[in-house]
């Protein structure tokens with residue numbers, strides 16, 4: 001079932017999501033709904049909190065890189081590269097807004113798959129960016145929070161207004 005995606009300024013997006021236990025009820029339905037919702041919105045990643053469920057899980061599928069969607073439960077990044085990578089990020093919760101964010105170029109993470117099997121994965125560039133972006137959601141953070149520098153923040157605030165969003169949070173950081 002496609003579920004509504006909550007949007008920027010919904011306080012739920014600022015909640016820190018809770019770890020998921022292996023006996024968690026209705027997890028299969030949640031996973032199916034998250035994948036369906038991500039496909040419907042043409043996204044490459046979606047966290048549970050974006051459909052209002054504060055649990056530490058996200059799905060990801062990058063076209064031309066992944067044949068199947070990844071399901072990552074209780075993910076934790078163990079290593080960040082010093083080398084950085086700039087990517088113009090977007091978010092299904094902030095439609096219309098794309099902005100350059102600088103993050104570590106590669107990461108090593110641990111997570112549990114949909115069968116709660118522990119997995120380790122190395123990721124780089126777009127895949128690493130997507131994972132960092134989604135894990136930020138689980139911690140109540142948005143990619144906008146990663147933008148720094150007065151001139152960038154000013155541009156970002158203007159872009160948010162252009163797209164019909166309130167930008168009081170950004171203004172506070174100026």
Ligand code: CO
Pocket residue numbers: 090091092093133137
């Ligand atoms: Co997002």
